[in-house]
Amino acid sequence: MLNAKLVLEEGSIFKGKIFGKEGETSGEIVFNTSMTGYQEILTDPSYKGEIVCMTYPLIGNYGINSxxxxxxxxxxxxxxxxxxxxNPENWxxxxxxxxxxxxNNITGITGIDTRALTKTLRRQGTMRGIITTEDLGEEQLIEKAKNVPALSGRDLVSQVTTSKVRKYGEGKNLRVVLVDSGAKDNIKNxxxxxxxxxxxxxxxxxxEEIxxxxxxGVMFSNGPGDPRDAAYVAKTIKALLGKTVIFGICLGHQLLAMACGAETYKLKFGHRGANHPVKDLKNGRVYIxxxxxxxxxxxxxxxxxxxxxxxxNVNDNTIEGIKHKKYPAFSVQYHPEGSPGPQDSHYLFDQFIEMLKK
Structure with a gap:
């Protein structure tokens, strides 16, 4: 394997080896604390524009499945x-x-201290960076990292949304329109x-088209980037309020809030993983x-x-769920479908279906 470097915009340089596609890549560096589920993470459209660091030390031991x-x-x-x-093993x-x-032309780096990288991101906040095999001086590499485009200011949703209408299932009694801002398959499933x-x-x-x-009912999915760069979806939600049942997930949650007049902001290092505790204020229960x-x-x-x-959120008290006081519309910041992760919050899909039946 070729020698490679991971370079952050604030000057940190980590040395390792290239795996996957050889060459160079760039993006916003984020970390995920899931112990399993790397296949789902790799194929989650919400990660568009990001380089993902897995905090669990051994990745790939069960390979890729169908x-x-x-x-x-x-x-x-x-x-x-x-x-x-x-040398993965799995049935x-x-x-x-x-x-x-x-x-799939994805460049990876292995052999670096992911604990040190994660601590740096928690201390400094999410940063832009590059993975490269180029043998350049440190100052040149850091300058390249500084010039990586920021996540905000780009409409990443338009790069991952479906290009055409797709219909699934029979559903003789219930019909849901899923607005795809980068939807994971298990939301549809x-x-x-x-x-x-x-x-x-x-x-x-x-x-009108919806x-x-x-x-x-209408569901607004997860998706990548800054919600303010997808304000056109929030405009659609605003026009739908009171005309149908609405359920928003992740980005869809932020866009519902924006449609109602709220504002969003960027977290220091975000929430990415399958172990985040969330408290339901109605019944006092905590869900992972x-x-x-x-x-x-x-x-x-x-x-x-x-x-x-x-x-x-139990850890930092950030908002994880809202509902409209007048109209049948609600949303959660997390992923009730899991994939990867626990299935504690599948009840939210049941709640949505019950609202549709009423």
Missing amino acids: DDFESIKPHVNGFIVKEFSN RLKKKLELYLKE SLLQRGAEVIVVPASFSA LAFNPD SSQNHGFAVKKDSLENLDIEITHL
């Missing part, structure tokens, strides 16, 4: 691991992780399992959730709005 994809291809800009397994194994990355017909539409669809399907987001809803911006906070 079942755990969240979209048709990986979306990460790069992949960082302490150690990758080149579902179809190919090795490194081969999968090569086939969770609706299909509950007997709904699911119509997936591009994120650019207007309220209502033309005569849906019982799967999360992947770098932005959140400003709590003080909700004052004097028709929004009720329903869930809070």
